[in-house]
Amino acid sequence: MSDTQIDTSTNSIEPLRELFYGHYRFQYLSAACQFGLFELLGREPGITRKEVAERLGIQEQPARILLLGCTSAGLLRKEEDRYFNTPVSEPLAGKLDDIPAAFVPWEQQINYRPMFWFYESLKEYSNVGLQREIPGASPTLYGRLAEDPAKETVFHNMMGSVSRVMAEELVDRLDLSKVTHLLDIGGGTAVNATHLARRWPHLQITIADLPTVAERANEKIASLGLSDRVRAVGLDVFKDEFPKGCDAVLFGHFLEIWSIERNRELIAKAARAVESGASLFVATPEAYDDETGPDVAAALSAYFLTIASGEGMVYTMREYEEWASEVGFEATGRLSVGIGDAVITGVKR
Ligand SMILES: C[S@@+](CC[C@H](N)C(=O)[O-])C[C@H]1O[C@@H](n2cnc3c(N)ncnc32)[C@H](O)[C@@H]1O
Structure with a gap:
C-alpha cells in the first residue's frame, strides 16, 4: 500500500463492533447472573479468581474466561488480582424480581x-x-x-x-x-x-x-x-x-x-x-x-x-x-x- 492510501479495513469494523459482540456480552451477563456472581461479589468484594472459581463450583480456567468477559464488558472491576462489582452490575446483586435483574x-x-x-x-x-x-x-x-x-x-x-x-x-x-x-x-x-x-x-x-x-x-x-x-x-x-x-x-x-x-x-x-x-x-x-x-x-x-x-x-x-x-x-x-x-x-x- 502506498503512503497516500488510507487503510479503512480496520477502522470500518469499529462502528460495528458493539453489534457483533452484543450476543457474547449478553451471554457473559446471563452466565454471571445464573452463577450468582454479582451477589457473591456483593457479599465478598475483592475475592480472587481462585476464590471465585471455588465459590461458583467451576474450574479456574472457565472462571478466568467468565471474569475476563465480565471485566471487559464493564460488569466487573479488577484491581491487581481482586474482583469487584461496578455501578453497572451492583443493581444485579439483589432484588432479582426487580428491574434490571428480572430482565x-x-x-x-x-x-x-x-x-x-x-x-x-x-x-x-x-x-x-x-x-x-x-x-x-x-x-x-x-x-x-x-x-x-x-x-x-x-x-x-x-x-x-x-x-x-x-x-x-x-x-x-x-x-x-x-x-x-x-x-x-x-x-x-x-x-x-x-x-x-x-x-x-x-x-x-x-x-x-x-x-x-x-x-x-x-x-x-x-x-x-x-x-x-x-x-x-x-x-x-x-x-x-x-x-x-x-x-x-x-x-x-x-x-x-x-x-x-x-x-x-x-x-x-x-x-x-x-x-x-x-x-x-x-x-x-x-x-x-x-x-x-x-x-x-x-x-x-x-x-x-x-x-x-x-x-x-x-x-x-x-x-x-x-x-x-x-x-x-x-x-x-x-x-x-x-x-x-x-x-x-x-x-x-
Ligand atoms: C405484556 S402483558 C401486560 C400485562 C399488564 N397489563 C402489565 O402492564 O403489566 C400482556 C398480557 O396480555 C394477556 N393476553 C394475551 N393475549 C390475551 C387474550 N387473547 N385475551 C386476554 N388477555 C391476553 C397476557 O396474558 C398478558 O398478561
Whole structure:
C-alpha cells in the first residue's frame, strides 16, 4: 500500500463492533447472573479468581474466561488480582424480581433462541421464532407460556418489574377521582390494578386476562386484601366481548402486541363496552411519531414480531390517537411515565 492510501479495513469494523459482540456480552451477563456472581461479589468484594472459581463450583480456567468477559464488558472491576462489582452490575446483586435483574432470565430463557429467527419472521410476517423454539400449539407466546409455568413466572416477573415502576408513577399522574369502575384489559398479574386500587379507595377494577393469568391475579389480589374491589376474569379478548358497566378502560402494555387491524377492533370493543364520558387509557412503550426510535421501541418491535404474536410493534402515539378517534374517543393528552412508557388518554364523545 502506498503512503497516500488510507487503510479503512480496520477502522470500518469499529462502528460495528458493539453489534457483533452484543450476543457474547449478553451471554457473559446471563452466565454471571445464573452463577450468582454479582451477589457473591456483593457479599465478598475483592475475592480472587481462585476464590471465585471455588465459590461458583467451576474450574479456574472457565472462571478466568467468565471474569475476563465480565471485566471487559464493564460488569466487573479488577484491581491487581481482586474482583469487584461496578455501578453497572451492583443493581444485579439483589432484588432479582426487580428491574434490571428480572430482565436477564426473560432475555435468556424466552427471547434469546427465538430471536435467531428474526430474518425469517420478517420474510414471512410471522413469529417464526416462537414456532421454532417454544413448544406448544398456541399462535402466541402468552398461550404457550400457559403450558410452561416456569417460563410464565419468568415472564410475569419481568412484566411486573416494568409495570411496578410505571404504576408507582401512574397512581398520582392519572386522575381517577371521577372513575368508579375501571376495566383493565390484559391486566396480567394485577400490578397496575393493585397499585391503582390502593391509591383510589373508591375504585372498582375488573381485570380481563387469559384464564391461567386471571387465576394468578386473583390469588395476588386476595393476598393483598383487595378482593372486595378488584377481581380478574378469565377470557379471550378476541373471542369475547368486554365486560360492561365500567366507565374507564385501560390497555396496559397490551395493544403493541397486536396488528393494526386487531388494535382497531379492540379499541372499538372498548368503545362498545362504555357510555359517553368514559375514559380511555393506553399505556405503552413510547415510539417517536417520526419513527426514528427510541432503542426500546426497536427492540420490542422485533420481539413482538418474532416471538410474542407475529404481528405487533411499538406503534406511535399518533396512531393510537387516530384509532381511538375513529371509534368515538377524543384524545385528551399524552404522559411520559416509567422507563420509556407513555400513556395516551381519551374520553368517549
Ligand atoms: C405484556 S402483558 C401486560 C400485562 C399488564 N397489563 C402489565 O402492564 O403489566 C400482556 C398480557 O396480555 C394477556 N393476553 C394475551 N393475549 C390475551 C387474550 N387473547 N385475551 C386476554 N388477555 C391476553 C397476557 O396474558 C398478558 O398478561
